[in-house]
Amino acid sequence: MFDERSAYPHPDEFKVMRPEYSDQEQVDEEGNPIETDLPEAEGDEIVASITIAPFRVVGRSTTRPGARRAALYEAAKTYRNYHPSHRVRSPFPDEFTDEDGTLWKRVAESKRRKLGDYTFLLDGEDEEDSADIEQMLAWDVRPAPEFEDEDED
Incomplete structure (x- = not known):
């Protein structure tokens, strides 16, 4: 029987982790994103990263909740790479x-x-x-x- 264990965390494990957010438009002199607590400006891209060491997933959207949902979807897609039988569900209704x-x-x-x-x-x-x-x-x-x-x- 196929053993589905791996080091990569199940997508549900990423759901309980707090994302780190950065505004793609604001970078320091070295080009690194600067984190901000300001609300999203129209047209800015927000990046959410969720880390379960040593694994990290990143999602991008126009809002923080959207970026978090995108990161969680990426976690599910990455998990599927390790477990081909895992079905990635759409985060949206039909x-x-x-x-x-x-x-x-x-x-x-x-x-x-x-x-x-x-x-x-x-x-x-x-x-x-x-x-x-x-x-x-x-x-x-x-x-x-x-x-x-x-x-x-």
Whole structure:
């Protein structure tokens, strides 16, 4: 039987670790990222790194939560390299509407190599576009929260 043990931590172990954040736009004179506690500025790329020595995963996005989610997705993909039977799950539902009202739909597995992981249609456009999960995480795409009606008791 195939033994799935390795030195590489399970992706769930990265979830409990606190990420270190850096703003990709701010670097010191040697080119090293400078950490900041300031909120993200529009268009800046935030980098989250999560370390379980000696392993480190990095994620990039427009926000800190998005960068953390991207790093966790990278941890799952790296774990799959060590354990080919591990299934990397999409961090998104198969179909959802994001906070901007854009409808996202998961592409059939047979078409993902050509189209990407999800398709979407922006307001005012006639043609569907597509994106892979890494792009969606970088853009910090999130499903809109669903609230139950308070009148239903």
